[in-house]
Amino acid sequence: MKLQQLRYIVEVANHSLNVSATAESLFTSQPGISKQVRMLEDELGIQVFERSGKHLTQITPAGQDIIRIASEILGKVESIKAVASQHTHPDQGTLNISTTHTQARYALPDVIKGFIARYPKVSLHMHQGTPVQISESVAKGTSDFAIATEALHLYQDLIMLPCYHWNRCILVPREHPLAVISKPTIADIAKYPLVTYVFGFTGRSELDTAFSRAGYEPKVVFTATDADVIKTYVRLGVGIGVLASMAVDPAQDHDLVALDASHLFASSTTKIGFRKGTFLRSYMYDFMERFAPHLTRERVDRAITLKAPDEIDRLFEGIELPYR
Numbered sequence: 001m002k003l004q005q006l007r008y009i010v011e012v013a014n015h016s017l018n019v020s021a022t023a024e025s026l027f028t029s030q031p032g033i034s035k036q037v038r039m040l041e042d043e044l045g046i047q048v049f050e051r052s053g054k055h056l057t058q059i060t061p062a063g064q065d066i067i068r069i070a071s072e073i074l075g076k077v078e079s080i081k082a083v084a085s086q087h088t089h090p091d092q093g094t095l096n097i098s099t100t101h102t103q104a105r106y107a108l109p110d111v112i113k114g115f116i117a118r119y120p121k122v123s124l125h126m127h128q129g130t131p132v133q134i135s136e137s138v139a140k141g142t143s144d145f146a147i148a149t150e151a152l153h154l155y156q157d158l159i160m161l162p163c164y165h166w167n168r169c170i171l172v173p174r175e176h177p178l179a180v181i182s183k184p185t186i187a188d189i190a191k192y193p194l195v196t197y198v199f200g201f202t203g204r205s206e207l208d209t210a211f212s213r214a215g216y217e218p219k220v221v222f223t224a225t226d227a228d229v230i231k232t233y234v235r236l237g238v239g240i241g242v243l244a245s246m247a248v249d250p251a252q253d254h255d256l257v258a259l260d261a262s263h264l265f266a267s268s269t270t271k272i273g274f275r276k277g278t279f280l281r282s283y284m285y286d287f288m289e290r291f292a293p294h295l296t297r298e299r300v301d302r303a304i305t306l307k308a309p310d311e312i313d314r315l316f317e318g319i320e321l322p323y324r
Contacts (some may be wrong), residue, residue: 001040001043001044002036002040003073003074003077004036004083005036005037005039005040005075006040006070006074007026007047007064007070007074008026008033008036008037008040009037009040009063009067009070009278010067010070010071010074011025011026012033012049012148013059013067013322014036014140015058017049017057017058017059019033019034019056022028023209025173031315032155033128034054036050037049042198042202046060046064047059047060047062047063048063048066048067048126049063050064050122052258054183056268062296070277071140071141072277074141074229075140075141075277075278076221076277077143078141078279079278079279083279084281085281086279086281086282089121089244089282089285090189090281090282091119091121091122091281091282092121092122093121093122093123093255093281094122094123094124094125094143095122095123095124095125095144095145095283095284095287096125096127096137096142096143096144097124097125097127097144097145097147098127098128098129098133098134098137098142098143098145098146099124099126099127099128099134099146099148099226100128100129100130100131100148100149100225101145101226101227101228102127102136102227102244102246102247103147103148103270104126104128105227105228105247106227106244106246106247106256107132107147107246107270107291107324108126108147108291110223110293110307111287111290112124112278113309114290115283115286115287115290117288118283119283119286124318126223126311127142127143130225130286131148131150131154133155133156134146134147134148135148135154135158136276138147138155138158138273138274139157139158139275141223141275142281144274144278144284145272145273145274145284145288146158146160146272146273146274146286147163147270147271147272147273147291148270148271148273149166149185149268149269149270149271150205150268151320152213155271155273156309157276158273158274158275158276158300159273159274159275159276159303159304159312160273160309160312161271161272161273161292161295161300161303161312161316162268162269162270162271162292162313162321163269163270163271163272163291163292163295163321164270164292164318164321164322164323165246165267165268165270165321165322165323165324166267166268166270166323166324167244167260167261167265167267167268168206168207168242168243168245168261168262168264168265169242169243169244169245169259169261169322170184170239170240170241170242170258170259170262171230171231171234171238171241171243171248171253171256171258171261172214172234172241172256173234173235173255173256173257173260173284174255174257176240176257177258178192178240178259178307179257179259180210181259181261182259182260183259183263184259184261184264185214185264186210186211186214186216186264187214189240189242189264190211190214190216190217190218190219191320192219192239193219193220193238193239193240194207194218194220194221194239194240194241194242195220195221195222195223195224195228195233195234195238195239195241196220196240196241196242196243197223197224197225197227197242197243198202198223198224198225206243206266206268207265210264210265210266213220219239221238222238222239227243227244227247228247230243230247230313231243231247231248231253234256235256242261245258245260245324246324259309269321270300272288272291272292272295276304279299285297288300289297292321294316294319294321299316300316303315
């Protein structure tokens with residue numbers, strides 16, 4: 001059994017059993033991958049994948065367990081490499097972050113600017129995606145950190161640490177009738193078409209919950225994953241915006257009025273997470289503390305020893321998280 005064979009079966013699973021796409025991503029040949037997978041199966045005496053002709057159709061029950069363990073082994077191999085790098089080149093390496101547009105555009109710029117100034121030899125890469133894409137990227141080891149708010153049930157295999165709370169606002173053009181109402185009600189905003197986030201993004205579920213609780217159905221006419229796109233369509237008069245307060249820039253958005261909606265929608269909590277068993281480089285600890293100052297190395301290490309998400313939540317119960 002070779003590490004290369006384990007890497008092949010994991011990557012084939014990650015590429016939805018598409019051997020051609022797997023070969024392309026690993027810069028190798030399709031026949032080479034197929035041969036190594038067959039050799040591994042022969043050695044183990046079981047099939048990892050079911051086939052129809054030359055095509056892989058699904059992962060066998062035994063294959064599911066083997067691929068899970070293989071992923072853990074490959075993760076440990078990466079941790080061994082990280083330990084060596086930490087001792088030989090502590091300020092060099094890479095850091096891959098997966099997050100949403102709102103976090104990348106409004107919450108992270110100052111953090112990243114300071115981080116790059118402190119670690120010029122660390123190559124930092126930002127990947128934007130949906131909650132599903134973000135969780136899968138970190139679970140597969142493609143990214144080191146996930147920064148997310150919504151769909152946290154997708155991140156059960158990660159250690160998720162609370163960073164900050166945030167609220168929403170109602171965004172309207174200055175001439176809009178709501179612009180003069182300091183504290184709009186659900187009934188007030190239910191009169192108008194809404195422009196907001198795609199469901200599953202940036203607290204969208206809180207909007208639906210609040211409307212349902214008040215007995216109204218939101219008239220969502222346009223959705224996007226990008227707060228700047230939402231603002232563009234508010235300016236066009238397509239509807240009133242419901243988005244994260246942090247996404248409104250008083251200088252750039254001077255033609256719009258942001259109405260506080262913290263009394264209408266429950267606040268949301270953004271978390272940062274990483275795979276269980278990950279060896280955290282010194283600069284990774286530093287990044288987390290820059291993003292959320294209460295995430296000291298001591299607290300992060302304590303969270304790593306806990307088993308369940310609710311235990312981690314209790315660890316931070318006495319800490320007053322900031323609002324953005």
